[in-house]
Structure formats: C-alpha cells, structure tokens
Amino acid sequence: MEGTAVRGRLNDQVPRKTGAWQTATVDSVLDETPTVRTIALAVPHWPGHQAGQHLDIRLTADDGYHAERSYSIASAPGEPVAITVERLDDGEVSPYLTEELRPGDEIELRGPIGGYFVWDPAADSGPLLLAAGGSGVVPLRAILRYRSEVGSSVPARLLYSVRTLADVIYRAELARPADGVEVIYTLTRKQPAGWTGYARRVDQAMITEVAWPVAMAPLAYVCGPTNFVEAVAADLVALGYPPQRVKTERFGATGTP
Amino acid sequence: MRPLEDDVLDGNAIGGLLIEVFGTEMTAEVGTCGSCGTAGPVAEMAVYLARMGTIVRCRVCDNVLMVFVEVRGVTCVDMRGLAQLL
Numbered sequence: 566m567e568g569t570a571v572r573g574r575l576n577d578q579v580p581r582k583t584g585a586w587q588t589a590t591v592d593s594v595l596d597e598t599p600t601v602r603t604i605a606l607a608v609p610h611w612p613g614h615q616a617g618q619h620l621d622i623r624l625t626a627d628d629g630y631h632a633e634r635s636y637s638i639a640s641a642p643g644e645p646v647a648i649t650v651e652r653l654d655d656g657e658v659s660p661y662l663t664e665e666l667r668p669g670d671e672i673e674l675r676g677p678i679g680g681y682f683v684w685d686p687a688a689d690s691g692p693l694l695l696a697a698g699g700s701g702v703v704p705l706r707a708i709l710r711y712r713s714e715v716g717s718s719v720p721a722r723l724l725y726s727v728r729t730l731a732d733v734i735y736r737a738e739l740a741r742p743a744d745g746v747e748v749i750y751t752l753t754r755k756q757p758a759g760w761t762g763y764a765r766r767v768d769q770a771m772i773t774e775v776a777w778p779v780a781m782a783p784l785a786y787v788c789g790p791t792n793f794v795e796a797v798a799a800d801l802v803a804l805g806y807p808p809q810r811v812k813t814e815r816f817g818a819t820g821t822p
Numbered sequence: 823m824r825p826l827e828d829d830v831l832d833g834n835a836i837g838g839l840l841i842e843v844f845g846t847e848m849t850a851e852v853g854t855c856g857s858c859g860t861a862g863p864v865a866e867m868a869v870y871l872a873r874m875g876t877i878v879r880c881r882v883c884d885n886v887l888m889v890f891v892e893v894r895g896v897t898c899v900d901m902r903g904l905a906q907l908l
Contacts, residue, residue: 681849682865
C-alpha cells in the first residue's frame with residue numbers, strides 16, 4: 566500500500582513528457598452498434614487535442630506482455646476524451662475494450678498523436694469532403710463536432726460507406742447534421758426496402774457526383790480500410806484534387822468497408 | 823504506383839513511435855526517398871508493422887526508408903533509405 570501511495574505522488578508530480586504513457590480511468594461506455602462501443606475516459610494529464618488526432622492504448626498481461634493499438638479520438642477538442650472501438654472477431658485488444666472494460670477500470674494511454682490528419686479551421690477555410698469507410702468515420706465525426714463547436718460555416722459533406730444501416734456508427738447524430746453539413750451513405754451489402762441512396766462500393770462515378778468541385782479549393786479527409794482509402798484518394802486525385810489537399814489515414818485490412 | 827496489400831498502414835500508425843524516438847510529432851514532416859526522390863509527409867509512407875519491428879517504405883518505389891527494431895528495451899532506428907527528413 567505504501568508503494569502505491571509513493572508511486573501515485575510521483576506520477577502526479579513528474580512533468581508530462583510528450584508521448585509519455587499515463588493511466589486513465591474509464592468514465593462511461595456507450596454501445597453505438599452491436600460491435601462498436603464508445604469509451605469516454607478521464608485522463609489526468611490530458612493537454613487537449615485537435616480534431617482528427619488519435620491516441621495509443623496499451624494493455625499489459627500478467628506475464629508482462631504488451632499489446633498496443635491506436636484509436637482515433639471521437640470527441641471534439643474541449644470535450645472529454647473518448648474513443649470509439651470496433652470489435653474485431655480475431656482481435657487481440659478490441660474484444661477486451663468493447664466487452665470487458667467497465668467504468669472505473671484503468672487503462673494506459675498516450676496522446677494525443679498526429680499532426681497531419683488534423684483539421685484546423687483557422688488554418689484552412691476550404692469546404693470539407695470527408696470520406697469514411699466503416700470505423701474510419703471516427704476521426705471525421707470529431708472534425709464535424711469541432712466544426713459545430715467553433716460555429717464554422719464551411720460546407721461539409723460526409724460520404725460514409727458501410728455494409729448496412731445497422732453498421733452506421735453515430736447514427737442518431739448523423740441523422741441530424743448541423744447546418745451546412747450533408748451526410749451521404751452508401752450501403753454496400755444490404756439496403757432497406759425503398760432505399761434510393763447509393764448501394765455499392767465507392768467508385769469514380771460516385772466520387773465525381775459527391776466531391777466538391779476542385780475550383781472551391783476543398784480539403785479532403787479519407788479514413789478507413791486501406792483498400793477504401795487507396796481507391797477514394799486515387800479517385801479524388803483523378804478528379805483534379807491536388808494530392809496535398811487529400812489527407813489519408815489507413816486502418817489496414819480490418820474495419821468494415 | 824504499385825498496388826499494396828490490404829493490411830499495409832501509413833505513417834499515422836507510427837505517430838506514437840515517432841514521438842518516442844524523435845521526441846516530437848513527425849507525421850506531417852516531409853521525407854525524401856533516397857532512391858527515387860519522391861518527397862511526401864511521413865503520414866503517407868507505407869508502414870508495415872511486425873512483432874520484430876516496423877518497416878517504412880516509399881509508396882512509389884518500395885525502397886525501405888526507415889526500420890525500427892526494439893533491442894533489449896532500446897528502439898534502434900535505421901534511416902539510410904531517407905535522403906532527407908525535415
């Protein structure tokens with residue numbers, strides 16, 4: 566008990582080095598879909614974050630084995646830190662985070678991380694073209710929340726590719742977008758009766774219809790599975806988007822397209 | 823540009839590792855490939871994560887730009903493939 570008390574005092578006094586691991590406490594959890602959960606965290610030494618950044622989580626097993634994963638921050642700057650995690654069937658970490666972790670539990674994290682895939686409305690006033698594949702919507706949702714928070718009126722379009730409507734994360738929130746924000750879904754596997762929206766994987770024709778004209782100097786953020794990001798980024802560049810105006814974040818083979 | 827495998831990541835995935843190694847945020851920094859001269863943000867480089875270490879390759883010519891390996895608790899970095907990293 567004494568050792569714990571000393572360690573606690575030391576943790577409080579040691580100045581936070583950039584990139585240092587720290588212990589956070591789970592504040593609350595919210596199931597967004599049957600396989601996706603948002604975890605709100607109380608982080609004692611959080612320096613604030615930018616829209617689009619992520620944090621790293623580290624789990625340590627009894628034998629000292631570490632597993633580290635990166636998760637995009639789902640909340641806007643100024644809001645309590647939250648991450649949204651998708652449960653992967655063969656995952657090492659996500660089943661624990663989405664099914665075992667409870668309010669009051671502690672977790673090690675470091676962050677915020679990222680200076681490239683961030684949106685700063687003060688630095689760029691271009692219309693936003695946000696393209697999400699599955700769980701790639703998480704950092705883009707943080708961007709939209711930040712847009713509302715600062716009262717930005719830049720036009721924004723979110724093209725969100727998911728398998729079915731039931732897989733849509735933040736569905737209620739996206740059903741009531743802020744002024745100037747359009748949400749366009751493409752349901753790639755199954756559509757409800759009467760669905761008149763897109764019903765296929767994102768392709769050049771869809772991008773041409775949805776993307777802001779190049780003349781408006783838009784800024785694109787593309788996030789999701791690697792295949793999705795590669796295809797959408799290539800389509801945007803083919804449309805004339807300067808490559809430096811297309812920001813990409815690839816989640817690998819995991820995550821729903 | 824040659825097509826990459828499904829599970830290849832990008833420099834965003836090693837943002838934390840780069841802070842650990844360089845002491846500062848690096849994903850927006852521009853790196854120049856020593857083989858083909860392609861210059862671009864670290865965030866857009868091709869990243870391969872393995873238990874043994876991390877390999878960062880040029881997206882255009884596949885040249886190995888950076889290798890990170892942890893040896894007895896110390897992260898070793900080989901950046902010979904980069905001509906320049908601002």
